[in-house]
Amino acid sequence: MTEGLSRFFQPGRVHRQIYTDPAIFELELERIFGVAWIYVGHESQVKNPGDYFRTFIGRKPVVLVRDAEGNIRVIHNQCAHRGSLVVASDKGNTTEFQCCYHGWTYHLDGRIKSVPLQHGYSRDFDPKNPKTAMVQVPRVQSYRGFIFASEASDGPGLEDFLGHMTTSLDDMIDRAPDGEVEVAGGVFKHAYDGNWKVYLENLCDAAHPLFTHRSSIDAAQQQSDDVHSDGSGEIAIRQMRQNGAPYSFWESQVGIWTYPNGHSYLGDYHDDAKLVASLKDPLFREYTAVLEKKKGKEEVRRVLEVRRWNSNVYPNLSFMSQFQQLRVVHPIAVNRTVVHTYNFRLKGAPAQMFRNTISFANTVNGTGSLVLTDDLEIYNRIGMGLTSEGAEWIEIGRGLQSDIADAHGGRRGQNSTSEIYIRNMLDAWLGYMTKSPADMRAAS
Amino acid sequence: MRAATVRGSSQRPLNSARCEQFLLHEARLLDDGRFDEWLALFTTDAWYWVPSEPGQADPFQTVSLIYDDRRLLETRVRRLASPRMYSQEPRSRTSRIIANVTIEEAGRGACTVRSKFMMIEYRREQQRIFGGTLLHRLVQADGRVMIAWKRVDLVNCDAPLDGITVPF
Numbered sequence: 001m002t003e004g005l006s007r008f009f010q011p012g013r014v015h016r017q018i019y020t021d022p023a024i025f026e027l028e029l030e031r032i033f034g035v036a037w038i039y040v041g042h043e044s045q046v047k048n049p050g051d052y053f054r055t056f057i058g059r060k061p062v063v064l065v066r067d068a069e070g071n072i073r074v075i076h077n078q079c080a081h082r083g084s085l086v087v088a089s090d091k092g093n094t095t096e097f098q099c100c101y102h103g104w105t106y107h108l109d110g111r112i113k114s115v116p117l118q119h120g121y122s123r124d125f126d127p128k129n130p131k132t133a134m135v136q137v138p139r140v141q142s143y144r145g146f147i148f149a150s151e152a153s154d155g156p157g158l159e160d161f162l163g164h165m166t167t168s169l170d171d172m173i174d175r176a177p178d179g180e181v182e183v184a185g186g187v188f189k190h191a192y193d194g195n196w197k198v199y200l201e202n203l204c205d206a207a208h209p210l211f212t213h214r215s216s217i218d219a220a221q222q223q224s225d226d227v228h229s230d231g232s233g234e235i236a237i238r239q240m241r242q243n244g245a246p247y248s249f250w251e252s253q254v255g256i257w258t259y260p261n262g263h264s265y266l267g268d269y270h271d272d273a274k275l276v277a278s279l280k281d282p283l284f285r286e287y288t289a290v291l292e293k294k295k296g297k298e299e300v301r302r303v304l305e306v307r308r309w310n311s312n313v314y315p316n317l318s319f320m321s322q323f324q325q326l327r328v329v330h331p332i333a334v335n336r337t338v339v340h341t342y343n344f345r346l347k348g349a350p351a352q353m354f355r356n357t358i359s360f361a362n363t364v365n366g367t368g369s370l371v372l373t374d375d376l377e378i379y380n381r382i383g384m385g386l387t388s389e390g391a392e393w394i395e396i397g398r399g400l401q402s403d404i405a406d407a408h409g410g411r412r413g414q415n416s417t418s419e420i421y422i423r424n425m426l427d428a429w430l431g432y433m434t435k436s437p438a439d440m441r442a443a444s
Numbered sequence: 445m446r447a448a449t450v451r452g453s454s455q456r457p458l459n460s461a462r463c464e465q466f467l468l469h470e471a472r473l474l475d476d477g478r479f480d481e482w483l484a485l486f487t488t489d490a491w492y493w494v495p496s497e498p499g500q501a502d503p504f505q506t507v508s509l510i511y512d513d514r515r516l517l518e519t520r521v522r523r524l525a526s527p528r529m530y531s532q533e534p535r536s537r538t539s540r541i542i543a544n545v546t547i548e549e550a551g552r553g554a555c556t557v558r559s560k561f562m563m564i565e566y567r568r569e570q571q572r573i574f575g576g577t578l579l580h581r582l583v584q585a586d587g588r589v590m591i592a593w594k595r596v597d598l599v600n601c602d603a604p605l606d607g608i609t610v611p612f
Contacts, residue, residue, distance in 0.1 A: 184505075185505060185506050185507055186496050186497055186500075186506040186507045187496070187507070187602075188496060188507055188509075189602070189603065189604040189605065190604065190605065190606070190607075191604035191605060191606050192606055193606075212530065214526075214528040215523045215526035215528045215529035215530070216519075216523055218522075218523075218526060218528070219519045219520075219522040219523035219526060220519055222522060223515060223518060223519045223522070224515075224518075225515075227488075227514055227515040227518055228488055228489040228513065228514045228515060229513045229514065229515040229516070230491070230513045231513075232503070232504070232511055232512075232513050232516065233512060233513040233514070233515035233516030233517075233519070234515065236516050236519075237515065237516065237519055240519070338604045343507065354505070355504045355505070358503075358504060358505065358506065358507055359511075361507045362507055362508055362510075362511055365507070366507065366508070366509060366510065367496075367509045367605050367607060367608050368494060368509040368510035368607070368608035368609070369510075370519065370520055370523055372607065373531040373607035373608070373609050374529070374530050374531050376531065376606055376607040377530045377531040377607065378530075380606070
């Protein structure tokens, strides 16, 4: 099948089958999620030795853990004995992991610590064999606290993989006066009946907000600002109104940039005086003053000039530095996806900023938000629509003729509503999918 | 003090029966899609909260499935009437049961009422069941019972969920 995968692509078009075929989905888990650098979590989620956090690489359950020596490990959440899930809590702190079936016990780095009734196993049973363990994911690297893991033992390093996208992660961190961010404020978990790829394909789509989000734009535009708000609703309503910018704005003022390995980011589109850097806002003035004290005027000017909306690191991460949001995509089945969203606290920033981050998260990532619910509806409808035997080819050709080269080795849309970032992800998709893991090893 | 006594005496007490009647009325408005009338039950500085975590301490330091101050609640209700609210096309049908009503705390003309609810939501060939605990802060204004705040603790508040569009 792999040799034939390019038949699913034509200039500006992709075949519907790559979103609906269970066999292609299984191959994606092996060749994309089984090879690429997959975001697993942030160092602040495992601050101390013994701290752990349960997550997934593709569909595989894994545990992010800080071991007794302080090293960060990602281990498969599977007992070496009979394969049972070992870690059942979402997060916590422990000195060891213990399987509830026969009591096999593991060190924090996954090595076997003890096996009850060990004399009864076969003569060649070796508890010191690294494969007889909660097996470590071979490569784990952190970029300034953001932890990625790769199931491929060889391949490009994390920074090569991220390329110019490191600047988006830098922006997330550099906005913190103390130079550090931490996960805080809980998590949203959304589920929809559709393919995982359509999620990332929406996050840099500047052509949809005005249409898809019309109901919340209208409702927010008609809302009187005289009605009582404790500040939360004010942030939400301001954000919804921003989505109502005219098409001419979305086409010309936003910007869309793409980079190798399927990564991309959309420029920021806010002009609201409370949602973006504005010296008219006392909170922002206070924040800037703290930041300048720590970093100096020049550096603060540089940091605040970086204005990006969603940054997508293919295949499972999207984040937004201006409001400290981060989303992790979990493919469940060809037609089922779960997304977890997190918030970050800028250490050293005024407390009110995190409160605004929470209000913002409720608005753009909330399961009951007035905005996200219409996005989820789109993902579900794509899931249903693609099963139709109607049009075979999906159009992804907006901007195809006008896209131009970018200064950092990427390409960008001259028109901000260009679907270049979808084509760019699918280029990466084809690259991963047509290389077997054996090919990858041979190439390195 | 005297004024308060006089005003208090002109109001009927917020007893258990009256609170329960109110909750059933509210549930009926929601099931019937009479959201404007539902909104009119809230005081002008009310809030409506559906936490994302069991036992969540506050809506400002942790995300919430819904946290609406009065201004956002108005926007939410206005959107529910929009023909372009695609996540309600087709509309959900809901059916609620309210039970185990107890008064947790009662003061002058106001009380906090705890109840259990179950809501079946049917939309586009799928049925979902939500259940949990409701807390209502009820107050009286001009002889009317009104909601000063409402907290909805879903038993599955931290589960992966598709969008929530109809208020609980």
